[in-house]
Amino acid sequence: MKKYVNEESSMTKEVSLFSVFSTALDIPLSEINDQLAYNAIKKWDSISHMGLIVALEKHYNIMLDTDDIIDMSSVLKAKEILAKYDVSF
Amino acid sequence: MTVSALIEGNGVTLKAIERADLERVRLWRNDPDISQCMVSQALISEKQQLSWFDTISDDKCQQHYVIEFKSEPIGVINMKSVCGASLNRESLHSCRQIEMGMYIHDERYRGNFLAFCPAVTLNDYCFDQLSCEKLMARVLLGNEAAIRFNTALGYQVTSEKSDATDAQQQGLITMTLSKDNYQVHSEKIRRLIRY
Numbered sequence: 632m633k634k635y636v637n638e639e640s641s642m643t644k645e646v647s648l649f650s651v652f653s654t655a656l657d658i659p660l661s662e663i664n665d666q667l668a669y670n671a672i673k674k675w676d677s678i679s680h681m682g683l684i685v686a687l688e689k690h691y692n693i694m695l696d697t698d699d700i701i702d703m704s705s706v707l708k709a710k711e712i713l714a715k716y717d718v719s720f
Numbered sequence: 721m722t723v724s725a726l727i728e729g730n731g732v733t734l735k736a737i738e739r740a741d742l743e744r745v746r747l748w749r750n751d752p753d754i755s756q757c758m759v760s761q762a763l764i765s766e767k768q769q770l771s772w773f774d775t776i777s778d779d780k781c782q783q784h785y786v787i788e789f790k791s792e793p794i795g796v797i798n799m800k801s802v803c804g805a806s807l808n809r810e811s812l813h814s815c816r817q818i819e820m821g822m823y824i825h826d827e828r829y830r831g832n833f834l835a836f837c838p839a840v841t842l843n844d845y846c847f848d849q850l851s852c853e854k855l856m857a858r859v860l861l862g863n864e865a866a867i868r869f870n871t872a873l874g875y876q877v878t879s880e881k882s883d884a885t886d887a888q889q890q891g892l893i894t895m896t897l898s899k900d901n902y903q904v905h906s907e908k909i910r911r912l913i914r915y
Contacts, residue, residue: 669831669832670830670831670832676831676865676868677831677832677833677835677836677865677869677872678868678869678872680832680833681833681872681908681909681912684833684912685908685912694914696914697731697912697913697914697915700833700912701829701832701833701834
């Protein structure tokens with residue numbers, strides 16, 4: 632498990648995460664929040680999920696386990712999973 | 721070689737459907753969430769299910785598997801010879817084209833990236849072990865999720881039929897997948913399957 636090192640503020644980190652979601656899923660930044668869930672919107676399906684994972688791995692320079700890729704069912708869940716890779720919010 | 725009753729790979733296990741699986745599979749298949757994506761949406765009775773099982777048990781042209789993930793059954797995947805030739809490779813007229821079908825019943829994994837794991841596992845088996853040349857899938861025209869899923873695997877739409885009398889008149893599209901196209905398209909999926 633490759634982990635992440637960063638010292639941004641919590642707020643900046645959250646905006647940064649939301650920005651990755653916004654770009655990868657092609658959704659306005661204003662629509663990204665913790666409750667946004669996989670499959671709840673058309674633009675976040677199994678196909679766009681792959682692009683999201685690639686974007687997250689690139690942004691945080693980490694490599695997610697497949698179980699974590701499968702379990703990443705919401706933005707909030709993404710935060711919990713990323714915490715395992717030392718990305719805290 | 722004869723078609724395997726057990727195929728493992730990419731974090732999932734594909735087990736040939738047995739008599740003990742029939743009722744579970746029947747209930748899955750009759751669930752409106754699943755049946756609405758099927759060409760035939762009629763309810764399946766216990767008797768029909770038994771009759772279907774008797775038919776497929778002796779049929780060398782098709783194989784149906786229960787998909788297991790972390791030892792739990794989550795869905796069904798199947799393959800059928802398109803030309804009517806046996807799926808077994810030692811057969812005189814080996815099958816060149818195979819039709820694939822799959823559904824994930826477990827809500828936790830429906831529409832999830834996990835669905836690529838059994839698809840890639842059986843696709844690899846068809847191309848590499850059965851020496852199949854082309855895969856085929858029939859999808860309801862309105863099933864955008866399945867069309868996008870198949871497209872991500874490299875399938876291309878080869879025909880559209882809009883005069884279907886079943887499946888609520890939605891029409892069907894036929895998608896086909898060559899080995900070359902599959903190898904190119906599945907590469908980015910494989911990079912994320914790290915089991």
